[in-house]
Amino acid sequence: MKPRVAVFSFTGCEGCSLAILECENELLGVLNLVDIVRWREAMSETTEDIDIALVDGSISTHAGVKRIKKIREMSKLVIAIGACAHTGGLNAMKNKYGMGEVKEVVYGPDGAEFDTIPARPVSAVVPVEFALPGCPIDREEFLRAIKELCMGKMPKLPNYPVCVECKRKENVCVFFKGQFCMGPVIRAGCGAICPSFGEGCEGCRGFIDNPNKNAHQEVLAEFGLTAQEVMNHFSMFNSYKESEV
Amino acid sequence: MTLRAIDYQAVLALIQSLMQEAKVVAPHQREGERQWSFEEVTEPANVCLEYTSTVLPPKKYAFPTQERFLRYELGESPKAEPIIEAEPLVLFGVHTCDIYALNCLDIAMTDEHVDPNWVARRKQMRIVGVDCLPDEYCFCASMGTATVHEGYDLFLTPVDGGYVVEVATEAGEEMLTNIPTKEATSAQVAQVKAHLNKKMQQEHKLDCDVSTLPLHFSGVADSELWEQHAERCYSCGTCNLVCPTCICYDVLEQLNLALDGGERVRVWDSCMLEEFATVATGENFREERSQRLRHRFFRKYSYLFTRYGQPYCCGCGRCVRQCLVHIDPVPILNDVIAESQKGATVRGA
Amino acid sequence: MSTKCDVNVNVEHITRVEGHGNIVLNVKEGKIEELRLEIVESPRFYEAMLVGRNWYEAGHIACRICGICSISHTTASVHALESGLGIRPSEQTTLMRKLAYYGEMLQSHLLHCYFLAAPDYVGAPSVFPLVSSHPEVVQRALKLKRLANDMCSVIGGRHIHPLSIKVKAFPKLPDKDAVRAVRDRIEEALPDFQATVELFKSFEVPQFERDMEFVCLHDPDEYAMFEGDVIRSSKCGDTRVSDYKQQTREFVVPHSTAKHSQSEVGPYMVGGLARFNVNYDQLHPAAKEAADILGLKPVCTNSIHNNTAQIVECVHSAYTALEDTDRLLDMDWVEEDPAVEAKACRCIGATEAPRGILFHDYTLDDDGYITEANVITPTAQNLNNIEHDMHALVPQILGREPDEIRLLLEMLVRAYDPCISCSTHLLKVEFV
């Protein structure tokens, strides 16, 4: 029996579910392994009998909280895909403003009605079995996870930093080119794609389990960033804090 | 040992002629930066023989960063067969430290069990060395790797008007068959010596003779120095990943999409990474950064040194050059030496 | 059947569009009591996030507004910053960016036409059943989409949230051999684009007409897509990009977390059909030929034909990308210094995203930090027009079965290829 897979989107750019459709060369192979049974962005069919729910986006409304709980109930495995679902992602940057303030300032008096709560990762609302990090998810990592799930193996994320993959690719470290990088404290798995294309890592995959944040703050400062810029580097994808929600 | 003289044009001709028969890899300058890497030569003139150090060592040609070594089929009766991929290769423009490192790994890779993939690649490899001028991170003079006596076919030392080339093997002799060379003049030979003398003048050096290094490690396991030096360490593994004498690897499965077969690959690993020594029960035998840093140093300068009779560090300085928090083997080793000498006095007293 | 009927259509979360929207139609005795397109996507506050960030982070934050059009957002962001900071990128840089840009245009249009819209025309609920019923069509769609994707990734590292498309210059030049390989694949795929035209020719597009205003960028030298000198409207004439607010006047409506827009004269349409109608003369000859085959002529006022215009633009993009890339490959590439000096300035830029004109507007302080930001996405501009279309369409089809009404309304909305998640943060933020 092929696993029945559904894709759901919450607050985000839907790039992660789109990234699944961007596995053009492999899509037919994936369809041989799994049955896609529900996916609003791509199909009109629907069902409540789901083995694997792939969820992108962060939870940022009361309605979203209800919906993800329902999805949890109807799915055997819930897998968060992408930074928004995994860490809250970029969306959590709004959390530093009070929600009343954001609505008021942004929508004016008409905005009071809109449903918005601080953005949070899926795991902050319901248990998730696994998260595929990245903004967007990495195609290879996604395919590997699908294959492993179909083999009955729980995928495992690397717990080492991006520098490892960056070195294996023999990139010139972007610090030596006058740029800045979060690679030393961020979880690998992306193939160090940013440094490979001349950009510093922005931290979209979240921190490794034991990052040496102090050392990294010192390094960023040593290479010339101001305190505010250092903070911005740390907060771009990783500003969600449980305490703020 | 025969010494000949060869001019720059002839070096280009040499590369060109080698390219006729094998893949030739050599240092190239990277992205307009003062960084180099070994890459396949497509145009001899692009080869950069005056360079400090490449990001990754030429080891990557004997032991690729990612190497498939087993192919298997699943299904009714699963089968597995080895993948051993090797091709004739010339490493052109290798520094003494990197030659030393390859020699080191020959021992480790063949001790007790012979690694088939390593040996297959090494058998088809010819090496043309070139002498360098060290930068502030190199400490090959201290490590005894500023010169190397084996592990190359030709060795070039820059002198006025070109290079003096040492022909070390028959294969080296053959490489020069159609290349115009001259007898090296005594002035040129003197220049080679001068070059070496200059290379030996390194500021960055150990406070002891390299042969005594393992002795100094005997009493420092519990020293605070490991914690002090590890405080800023990211545990990012960069130091190991760029090191020419590191061979630790991890093994991954790569299934094909139909799930009916796949390949097993090995990738470079690092003992500085947190999970390197974690076992299934969750126990981590080197949980602290300082324990991992200590292990890295013990492995290079004590364990493998004692096991194989030579240090597993070639003094190339890559680890500190690439380490963002400047964790440098030399001051650490000097702390080890100081500590052990202090301990010796205390014990002696 | 009497037209004095009661009809209730309630589509919660329209499928095969990007983001969350509902269609609500309530007809009592032939009278429309309620008809609206509800945008229920959670508000995202992108502009709020941009405030306080450094200018060089703008592109990377802004591209996260939308996964489908992240190259367009990057492009608009780069255009805005370059205009504010007074930077003119080199021809080499522009041509490189354009290859990725056309890649995204193709990627987005192909996704929409083959995966989201086509199932309606063959009566399937999604593209997945077509894998077995129309394998050659699906294979072709995947092949073309892969190509489009690689046009993006060969330049920017990846299509979704590209990496090296930066203000002034590329931090790392693309791999020339890889660009050459992609160029050859574009050439090789030209017959597939023709086949695509033939396929869409066979689909019957529902009848519908409504007089409306079309708005897009215009460039005197080329069919404006990547960039344009002015905003051109079929009803209001030309406006400078920096005066975009004269064209797009925004207001909040209660049933939508995205603001609505209108021009001086009312709602307007942006996107493929608008560009086709306004800039038809500048289309690549091959694209004009495709339009002929498809029977699409300017000025076409059936918004469902936006799909058709997208096919025409696919042909245009493929041929133009091929010619541009040939020019790029003829050049000797040089590494350019990407260093930029920040200063206080207002940065306004625009591009034609697949769904229409896209504006980015930032204000920087002396240190290059963003103090104010405004992003206006094409879908946000279209929402008002879609509702007006719905109001025009419903009376024409009232007599039909509710299911058919629902389908037609969905097809209409889908034809706009709305990108709802991008539209929900059209917020002007002035934080103190």
Add this chain to the structure above:
Amino acid sequence: MALNVSTLKAEPNLYTPEMAALTEVVPQTELETLFKFELQSGNPLGHEPGQFVQVSCLGIGEAPISVSSMPCPEPTFDLCVRNVGNVTAALHNMTAGDAVGIRGPFGHGFPIDALKGKDLLFVAGGIGLVPVRSLIQMVLANRDEYAAVTILYGFKTPGEMLFRDEIAQWQEREDVDLRLTVDKPHSDWDGHVGVITTLFPELEIQPDRTKAIVVGPPIMYRFVLQECKLKGIGDDDIILSLERRMRCGVGKCGHCQINNKYVCQDGPVFTYNDIKFMWEAI
């Protein structure tokens, strides 16, 4: 001296598993299962007690597992596996007839010759009995070559006891002193209660002729070693088996290194003397 690699004999199949068929699955506890295998080549595995093999579930991965049965001329052998991760879980999903890959045997086993004629004290905690079983089987099969045999086996709860039937047989034997203990009192258990060290005070040990074979979790070693010392057993006469993460099994990948030893090459069996100055060992 650099090596001349061209003169070396390569081992082309060093990393290539040989296929073996799973012949029987014998459930043991909730987590552990005994698997019986037969090599397809028809050759015996050729191991010594204490050695391990690298077991491949192709497509999933490879894991080092001790051979749990004594050497025999048939191509069959036992592995007893705890389900803790990917490979071990995949094994648990297999049924008779399925195939796995086997590399090895690797490493150094128990020093049989040194044990001959001695009093043997086996101390096994939990899954530590797995490698020890191969040695016990061999000793019991050649019982007259050894002097007194004492087996201490401790586990957390009665449900975690391995090899029940076999232990019952050992219990029957006059020439084996078998003592079992569970860590905590339990209603299903009327035997000895307490950690394994609580069995020591009652033991009569003649240190000069005793060899202790101690295998268990890291924490057990610390306490049991102390007891052995109290009994006067020499460091050279305490034999243990260590476990580490492992990839290659042949001393290349670096993972199993403990100070200057490779568990896969120099071990997994060590004397306490070998490792007592190694701060990473225990």
